[in-house]
Amino acid sequence: MKLMNVKGTSDSLPKEELIKRRVVNTLTSTFEKFGYMPLDTTILCYYDLLASKYAGGSEILKEVYTLNDQGDRKLGLRYDLTVPFSKVISMNVNKNITLPLKRYEVGKVFRDGPVKTGRAREFYQCDVDVCGIEGTFIEAEMLSMTSLCYKKLGIDVYIEVNNRKLLEGFILAAGIDENIKNKVILSVDKLAKIGERGVKEELSSYDIEDEKLDKLFSYFKCTIEELDNLDITNNTFTEGKEEIKELFNYLNSLEITECKFTPYLARGLEIYTGTVFEVFDKKQRIMSAIGGGGRYDKIITNFIEDGNTYPAVGISFGIVPICEILKEEVNEALYDVLIVPMNTNIESLKLANSLRKEDIKVLIEMNNRKLKKVFESADKNNVPYVIVLGENEVNEGTIEIKDMKNKTTSKFNINDIEGMKEYINK
Structure with missing residues (x-):
């Protein structure tokens, strides 16, 4: 058929x-x-x-x-x-x-x-x-x-x-x-x-x-x-x-x-x-x-x-x-942020849920693709921001949000959800 x-x-x-x-x-x-x-x-x-x-x-x-x-x-x-x-x-x-x-x-x-x-x-x-x-x-x-x-x-x-x-x-x-x-x-x-x-x-x-x-x-x-x-x-x-x-x-x-x-x-x-x-x-x-x-x-x-x-x-x-x-x-993104876990699945889920409570649409990368492929996919789908969350970021308590359009990054305390929200919604 x-x-x-x-x-x-x-x-x-x-x-x-x-x-x-x-x-x-x-x-x-x-x-x-x-x-x-x-x-x-x-x-x-x-x-x-x-x-x-x-x-x-x-x-x-x-x-x-x-x-x-x-x-x-x-x-x-x-x-x-x-x-x-x-x-x-x-x-x-x-x-x-x-x-x-x-x-x-x-x-x-x-x-x-x-x-x-x-x-x-x-x-x-x-x-x-x-x-x-x-x-x-x-x-x-x-x-x-x-x-x-x-x-x-x-x-x-x-x-x-x-x-x-x-x-x-x-x-x-x-x-x-x-x-x-x-x-x-x-x-x-x-x-x-x-x-x-x-x-x-x-x-x-x-x-x-x-x-x-x-x-x-x-x-x-x-x-x-x-x-x-x-x-x-x-x-x-x-x-x-x-x-x-x-x-x-x-x-x-x-x-x-x-x-x-x-x-x-x-x-x-x-x-x-x-x-x-x-x-x-x-x-x-x-x-x-x-x-x-x-x-x-x-x-x-x-x-x-x-x-x-x-x-x-x-x-x-x-x-x-x-x-x-x-x-x-109109070329709207399907979601606001893509989080890429690097051996940080639990921490990524927690961060995603915290952002979602602030009405931010979050997708988590779950297929363990290489970073190059992940960023290519984010570009193709017009994802505005990407967060790569590794063990170092978790241990240091800081994360970087990459602005995919302007090719810039900004650092935030991992608990500063309000600051991330303002940055993503700017």
Whole structure:
């Protein structure tokens, strides 16, 4: 049997895992500053839940991993964290949950889709959602939080923002048949990738007159300030226009300059009902979005069906592409200090434990390798400091800590743990 990973999956080795943990810790600590609470939902779901018309739409169903359990029930692996979140709200509202609820979740999701850089089939997703708050007020706060998250990660981004009502209003104003609205939206959403000609070629099978397409694409050149000048009167456009204008009024007041109005942005999935946004790396190390989300007011409302409205908005942070970017930028050590015993096993264990009590990550060399090999390994793994602890050091009560980067050494009393801590953490 040839040992190999399934296409689109990978094992996370220690260096990659450290980067992922740093990303997750940075994000979740920021979420909590904005009042979000952790939640954990099931990976296995009933297929009917995932396939429901209120879930991810027909496009995503092509990528769902399905299976039958021993009771011949059809199940599926979750393809995102939004649908399971909606399920949790539906099952617990007015019982174990009070609204509004602000939650975040980090967990694995599965999609049997194309594999490319930054896009896998088994991957971590990190979602932040709010249920129970209408309007652009919460959306502005969410985009403010998003901006701060990427700043803390050290990734310079821009955020494309649009409104699905506005986009649908454009399509109706162009005279395009409402019955093919969703198909047009899916094609238009690819405008940045395949260009105007590519989108028009994709739409050619729907027999849309050229003048209607030209009119639609003329709307995509509008700025927010120009929306009021358009001769469009349908209610869908009007609602979308007012919402996007109000949102950008908040963003401009908060000086969130990363956000830019992108009137053709749709976010693909049919679940979105208002504001949508996608996050991109300015340096284009990853060409696809590294985060995105929007408002989805119908999913939970239609799940519960109790006559009430359950507005919701959320964003998903792309853990995989974010880590892909940071692995080129971050070269963190796996540990802080390497202790090399020279016939001093007990003393080395004692010293290591004393340093560990001070939150210093310590590895002890236990394979009796030659010092040259040990130092080569420390260099390769970016270990900042090495302590060679021999019998002479123990007898004299002094040790030397070698700074591997600066190629210098510093002496300490073997019991001066506080001094070593300050030196290592400097």
